[in-house]
Amino acid sequence: NGKSADIAITVRGSDWYWAVCAVMTCATFVFLGLGLTKPRQHRIFHYITAAITMVAAIAYFSMASNLGWTPIDVEFVRPSMAEVRGINREIFYVRYIDWFITTPLLLLDLMLTAATPWPTLLFIILVDEVMIVTGLVGALVRSSYKWGYFVFGCVALFYIIYVLVWEGRRHANALGSDVGRCFTYCGSLTTLLWILYPVAWGVCEGGNLISPDSEAVFYGILDLLAKPVFGALLIWGHRGIDPARLGL
């Protein structure tokens, strides 16, 4: 459509979002393909990890197509900036649908590696879901109450990190140095990256300090590291580990 082209507005969504979508899609096929080279009993981490990138691929398909968002009024607009920055912001709620499905699966990957008891696994997943939902509600709220939801989410994240760093590491190390090493690498990457998500939220959905384009890059890089890179590291770490040793 020539008119849109004249004013340089894309007519097919975003190239960066499409690029991340492509990486997530390729990673899904690679993880599944690697799983097929193993007997069925050895595929559990391939299946979980492929499910994570598959969900992300669909979320990125949505965002690349300029779908899955809603305009939300921003809390403060400096009058001088109103014209440039607008009075509302593009909030991609589809991210939270992705995270609601994928972050429990990421924790499942880690906690199954460490073979933590089932009640611990169940509770960390429930707390994770609280964290994602508070982030979504906070993102959709205009008033400063949004920061209340943000604080609830951060408390949940602290609990998750505590369980990973203490309970998880202790159980993983007890299973042998190869399991301990795999958990330490993947758990450390997770801890580092997950702390950066609320930072991104604070400057995007929260404070509206950076533009939705910068948000795309910030969350996009985090998602690439937290899903395909994490997944590759996890599957590599499991190469010599028989799932039967983990009680799977």
Ligand code: RET
């Ligand atoms: C929110 C806002 C509320 C406070 C906190 C958050 C943390 C989100 C995290 C998301 C992780 C996403 C991952 C996606 C996979 O690619 C919801 C942003 C603490 C930790 C790993």
